[in-house]
Amino acid sequence: MSHFDHNATTPLDERVLAAMLPYLQGLYGNPSSLYRLGRIARTAIDCAREQVATLVGAAAGQVIFTSGGTEANHLAFAGLKPGARFALSGIEHPSVLQQAVRLQSQGCQWLKLDVGGNGLLPPDTLAKLKAFRPEFVSIMRANNETGTLEDVRQYAHALRADGSIVHTDAVQALGKIPVAFTELAVHMMSLSSHKIYGPKGCGALVYDKGTPITPLLMGGGQEQGHRAGTENVAAIVGFGKAAELALAELDDNRRHLARLKAALEQGLKTVPGLTIFAEHTPRLPNTVQFGIAGIDGEMLLMNLDKHGIAVSSGSACASGGSEPSPVLVAMGVAPEQAKTAVRVSLGKANSEADIVAFIHCLKTLI
Ligand SMILES: Cc1ncc(COP(=O)(O)O)c(C=O)c1O
Structure with missing residues (x-):
């Protein structure tokens, strides 16, 4: 997984x-x-x-x-x-x-x-x-x-x-x-x-x-x-x-996450119709929220889950609800586009191979 x-x-x-x-x-x-x-x-x-x-x-x-x-x-x-x-x-x-x-x-x-x-x-x-x-x-x-x-x-x-x-x-x-x-x-x-x-x-x-x-x-x-x-x-x-x-591992983890995030975003950009939210804003080294035009975020989440990949369609506390992400709505994203949102948040055990497999799976599902 x-x-x-x-x-x-x-x-x-x-x-x-x-x-x-x-x-x-x-x-x-x-x-x-x-x-x-x-x-x-x-x-x-x-x-x-x-x-x-x-x-x-x-x-x-x-x-x-x-x-x-x-x-x-x-x-x-x-x-x-x-x-x-x-x-x-x-x-x-x-x-x-x-x-x-x-x-x-x-x-x-x-x-x-x-x-x-x-x-x-x-x-x-x-x-x-x-x-x-x-x-x-x-x-x-x-x-x-x-x-x-x-x-x-x-x-x-x-x-x-x-x-x-x-x-x-x-x-x-x-x-x-x-x-x-x-x-x-x-x-x-x-x-x-x-x-x-x-x-x-x-x-x-x-x-x-x-x-x-x-x-x-x-x-x-x-x-x-x-x-x-x-x-x-x-x-x-x-x-x-x-x-x-x-504290002891902060620098190593940050570097590792930043490398993975760069690879993830590079891969995501090859997916047609994909938008990375707040792409050009300073962000955490592990977080990428994106949406693919016309594809419901919750549906994508459930299909990724079938392939052993756990992502979120917004904040965990809000998932399961059918409301679009209040964060994206507050940013002026249209509700239909906000409903496409999927959040990937990386961690220290993730690897470059995980990213490659994720992008492959995403493209296959689409
Ligand atoms: C920004 C933020 N604040 C507060 C919380 C709540 O923390 P806890 O799950 O420890 O109650 C969360 C949890 O997702 C969070 O993301």
Whole structure:
């Protein structure tokens, strides 16, 4: 099987599994317990916190472990009060967009930022933001469907000075390009473990120490009181190990992915009627979203699956629905063309032979 859907999820790295196993077996202590087993679990969490912090150039005390990117995004928004003013675009992940809908129904004012046909915020965005004076702004670093990379830093720098709280969803950027929390100048940043060859159901919100955090879960005071509940020790250990590996192997993986992506795009360009979305925009080194005129993306996905090739027809959370990709629609792509979309997201185990086989299969199917 060729797994070409790493933006949906990645396989667990076997070194991550090895690091996790002891905490699923003998080392089952509760990190809040004062006796030895508890202290071992606490130390393991401290180590993972350090590993995740190091990957993003933050301090360990700035990392709040969560159940994943979705919860981290929710935690970032949790402090918004009814009537607050916030801004974000229509290409954010559903775990961000759905909150905007909820907040609007609670009387909050949403400045919905438009993106251009290239998937990026246009040059007048900062002026619009400054005029609106939002209390909270969320801008994703890398888009999960098209892979486009937004210059979050320029917005965060400028908006910070005006007193806005700035959040970025860096779930898709992590492990694929360098992600430096301090350089991005944001107040909060969401991460997820299962996009970097770690376990599912684990993530983190990295925050600037002065930023107020409103917990979603209250109780035992874990995670400095920001996220109660007995920690998922094995998953956190796995996330830490995955972060350590992601940092050590970042340059090699980036080079490998960029080579494969170039080969993929070269092959795709020989397919008649094919468009690569956001082709000329800076994108993640592993992501290519394309559509072939007159060919339904979901149908192509199902046929590729029969040949052992796993791709996505958009974001995993939206697949199965018949709606065109909201990301492409926000970019001004006509709904009929958006329904042709197929996303290939490469990973470290993919090879040039996989790309050749994919292009061959695609042409045969068409
Ligand atoms: C950009 C982005 N944000 C957030 C999430 C949610 O992360 P998780 O699956 O860990 O909840 C995803 C997952 O696809 C994502 O792509």
